Amino acid sequence: MAEVKIAVEPRSEFGKGAARRIRRESKVPGVVYGHGGDPIHVTLPGHDLMMALKASNVLLAVELEGKSQLVIPKAVQRDALKGFIEHVDLLLVRSGEKVQVEIPVLTEGELAPGGFLLEHLLNTLPVETEATHIPESVTVSIAGLEAGATITAKDIPLPQGTTLDVEDDVVVIQVVSAQAEEAPAESAESESAEG
Structure with missing residues (x-):
């Protein structure tokens, strides 16, 4: 930095x-x-x-x-x-002093085919790190993940000298199925038929 x-x-x-x-x-x-x-x-x-x-x-x-x-x-x-x-x-x-900051979480790779969506529950990750070596961001791979997959804080690789300032099991990213949009359209048709 x-x-x-x-x-x-x-x-x-x-x-x-x-x-x-x-x-x-x-x-x-x-x-x-x-x-x-x-x-x-x-x-x-x-x-x-x-x-x-x-x-x-x-x-x-x-x-x-x-x-x-x-x-x-x-x-x-x-x-x-x-x-x-x-x-x-x-x-x-001061140089050498530890500070608590939040660093952006970036993703790389492609989800498995099948219309899955990536949901960021945390866009930034709370960490403790040396004040003069604060990482600009952290990157995690989402390659091949399917619905139901989660990435927790402990799954994210951190640079040397940086530690989590949040519980290990906090979900940062999850993969969900794309919602079908036909259901709202069907209810709108039934309402117009009744009216």
Whole structure:
């Protein structure tokens, strides 16, 4: 995982009015916390932050209190309609430190022939991993699976140094039969015949 350098400025104004002023300047209010210190309120460049957050579990290098520090995004609040970032919580991390994150689960291969559907019960997998080596994703094979097959958390291969942060037997993916669509059509015909 690559580090992304991003500029931060300390902020001393708080509240809705201050946050609106910050956003009008195409910036994002945020807070940096962790390692037992007091939270540090910051302002980040909106476009740079949006581009950095396109990668899942990105590691950000920020200049705080005169020294370079590593942070990971823990909570990102977005506008429900427009999708722009309204606020971000950043967690201080150190090289070698373990963190809890969720990584995307990807699939490879084709299901067995027969009209089966793949159902993702979890799109991301909660794991504990080293802060500077967070995997971008994990991949699991679905080749040849048929209806009734399940893939649990323990079935997903994890990179070295990464452990599950969820019960082993949690179902992540399951294969189901495609539902026949004739049943609703038949009931609609019978209703029209009665009317």
